[in-house]
Amino acid sequence: MTERKKMATRESYGKALLELGREHEEVVVLDADLATxxxxxxxQKEFPQRHIDxxxxxxxxxGIAAGLAATGKVPFVSTFAMFxxxxxxxxxxxxxGYPGLNVKIAATHGGISVGEDGASHQCNEDLALMRExxxxxxxxxxxxxxxxxxxxxxxxxxxxVYLRLGRMEVPIIHREGEYRFTIGKGELLRKxxxxxxxxxxxxxxxxxxxxxxxLKKGIEAEVMNIHTIKPLDEELxxxxxxxTGRVVTVEEHSILGGLGSAVSEVLAENYPVKVLRIGIRxxxxxxxxxxxxxxxxxxxGKGILEQIEGWLSRSI
Numbered sequence: 001m002t003e004r005k006k007m008a009t010r011e012s013y014g015k016a017l018l019e020l021g022r023e024h025e026e027v028v029v030l031d032a033d034l035a036t037x038x039x040x041x042x043x044q045k046e047f048p049q050r051h052i053d054x055x056x057x058x059x060x061x062x063g064i065a066a067g068l069a070a071t072g073k074v075p076f077v078s079t080f081a082m083f084x085x086x087x088x089x090x091x092x093x094x095x096x097g098y099p100g101l102n103v104k105i106a107a108t109h110g111g112i113s114v115g116e117d118g119a120s121h122q123c124n125e126d127l128a129l130m131r132e133x134x135x136x137x138x139x140x141x142x143x144x145x146x147x148x149x150x151x152x153x154x155x156x157x158x159x160x161v162y163l164r165l166g167r168m169e170v171p172i173i174h175r176e177g178e179y180r181f182t183i184g185k186g187e188l189l190r191k192x193x194x195x196x197x198x199x200x201x202x203x204x205x206x207x208x209x210x211x212x213x214x215l216k217k218g219i220e221a222e223v224m225n226i227h228t229i230k231p232l233d234e235e236l237x238x239x240x241x242x243x244t245g246r247v248v249t250v251e252e253h254s255i256l257g258g259l260g261s262a263v264s265e266v267l268a269e270n271y272p273v274k275v276l277r278i279g280i281r282x283x284x285x286x287x288x289x290x291x292x293x294x295x296x297x298x299x300x301g302k303g304i305l306e307q308i309e310g311w312l313s314r315s316i
């Protein structure tokens with residue numbers, strides 16, 4: 001595939017926050033002593049009075065965000081996914097989710113692509129945790145352009161949102177100025193007839209790469225970008241499954257509870273077909289360069305291709 005420009009989704013998030021802050025005075029930003037890493041420092045530099053550093057107190061930060069939302073502010077809360085979804089789960093559930101407050105949780109450093117920070121910081125469970133909270137919208141954008149548009153949509157949405165962002169740079173697959181983001185509506189990136197690949201986050205570009213490899217072997221894969229894990233675009237998934245009869249899900253997340261589970265649930269209830277879930281298989285991550293880890297856990301284009309080929313050889 002042609003080499004594409006790359007950008008980390010967390011970088012795009014910081015820039016989008018600044019744009020949003022210039023347009024809407026009610027937007028406030030909170031972080032937990034991680035303004036540089038989460039890129040909320042970009043907002044902080046121009047709007048220091050509307051940026052609150054809560055220190056290393058993520059649970060307290062969620063409570064502060066809930067209070068701000070109750071007064072009419074639109075808080076964007078940022079920290080690593082491990083702390084936002086993991087450490088502060090109770091506060092997110094009870095203080096934000098239960099009352100349905102208008103808090104936007106932008107969690108950076110999700111998945112194994114956190115790299116050298118190791119297993120303690122590589123949250124592969126966050127999408128599953130956030131899916132379980134009633135009324136919580138769960139979004140995992142594929143690139144910087146999609147992230148920017150997602151921030152606009154998240155602001156317009158009234159209610160709690162969990163947005164997963166990444167540390168490493170990923171290829172830009174959307175055209176600036178042409179792409180429009182709609183919560184709950186997936187995107188068909190490539191048409192095919194032999195199988196469906198449903199991908200999310202940084203795995204979308206890898207899935208497209210794998211589809212190229214399959215085509216060389218005479219297999220036409222349909223590829224879709226499911227940026228919204230909840231609510232899932234059931235119509236798009238079912239339409240493709242009915243056409244191809246085989247579905248592969250790809251995510252930088254545990255195969256338990258995330259995209260793979262969401263898609264499998266819909267198919268099991270409406271149109272059962274064979275499904276292969278590609279992701280982290282009930283294990284912790286480890287320390288290493290992001291690219292090396294994606295290769296080891298077979299979440300790069302080559303690894304995804306190998307897993308699909310192996311599955312097809314067993315299932316045909």
